[in-house]
């Protein structure tokens with residue numbers, strides 16, 4: 001069969017091995033109909049002679065083609081192009097492609113309403129300014145160091161194992177490194193066994209809550225509060241009970257009153273820089289809450305999403321650092337320290353809880369990105385992350401001060417706000433103008449900002465938003481405020 005001699009030309013200079021070249025060429029000619037279904041191919045010895053190569057190379061190519069389902073080798077009969085070929089081309093499989101497009105609705109039944117819709121957006125456009133909710137300036141993220149570290153780790157043969165399944169709890173290296181870091185910086189007396197690595201704190205909230213509550217259980221949250229967590233609690237079947245938040249954080253006397261009447265399973269707090277208001281839970285209230293947790297046996301989720309960014313004094317130690325009874329589940333994240341898209345967070349809790357939470361995590365996702373986890377561990381160890389935090393805190397403090405000065409000057413009389421001790425946003429209440437209108441008009445002028453409905457609960461409307469200052473330089477801050485001012489002067 002000299003046809004194959006015509007069709008197969010081996011490129012000696014190619015980096016692709018000869019047996020793969022033969023495999024790929026035969027597939028190519030089958031696809032294009034030059035080697036028809038059912039065609040008998042020459043034996044391996046014959047083809048080897050024809051091509052002037054070693055017979056074992058042809059055997060390897062035939063084995064590969066058989067494994068992929070292109071040919072069949074029948075004992076005593078020979079080697080044939082298969083009658084039932086694998087995927088030929090999408091066009092042939094789907095018939096006339098132009099007649100077919102995926103329907104909008106699935107063909108099966110499911111209860112769509114069981115899933116609570118959440119706002120999700122694409123990546124922010126680069127041609128618009130944005131007041132985000134308080135996110136870091138990703139232009140500063142040590143991405144070069146991170147990718148360099150990933151590259152050098154992936155080259156080491158000892159690290160090939162991290163490409164395998166394993167490490168559902170997170171790599172030991174990262175958990176050990178993080179345990180030391182959290183001990184040194186936040187007074188958490190923990191080991192690697194007390195940590196579960198997650199993809200950001202949102203996953204931590206979801207996992208911890210799933211493990212703690214049953215549908216119908218009552219969960220206390222602050223009002224105003226962090227909407228995404230509230231929706232997650234509701235998605236998991238929780239009944240939310242709202243407790244006011246004032247300048248000292250969540251009203252713990254109100255929590256106590258509720259505990260006297262109801263079985264509370266979980267209290268969700270953001271003690272350091274509360275979202276949205278940025279207030280800090282006072283030390284007295286923290287102690288009170290811990291005592292209540294022991295007395296009424298509820299769990300506390302302490303969401304410490306932006307611990308590193310505190311400007312006024314030294315950051316206050318997390319409640320978890322003095323929780324000797326094991327009632328606090330401490331949730332942290334690197335998404336504010338590094339960049340939101342670097343999905344790495346952690347849960348800190350008693351060992352038994354972490355084990356159970358790890359089982360649950362595995363149901364969602366077999367494991368995290370182990371190489372990335374180790375790269376982050378290396379960046380902790382070589383001081384890159386500590387340096388980045390130091391640099392960012394200095395810069396964000398300057399940006400906070402600049403922003404608050406400008407906010408006061410540009411919008412005085414129209415807004416109220418308190419200079420935040422930490423975090424990356426200023427919680428700003430608009431006194432005279434409807435934020436829904438401001439937000440719509442600002443968008444038309446190139447500024448993205450929320451519409452102030454995020455924190456509303458029932459009839460309680462706050463007409464307030466978090467104005468994220470950290471990701472805007474001085475010039476951008478001024479441009480954004482100018483747009484708001486222009487919009488507000490337009491007699492709304």
Ligand SMILES: Cc1ncc(COP(=O)(O)O)c(C=O)c1O
Nearest residue numbers: 200201202226275303305333335
């Ligand atoms: C209070 C709070 N918790 C959790 C998160 C979610 O963070 P992550 O990106 O780590 O999931 C955020 C995000 O801004 C937040 O503000």
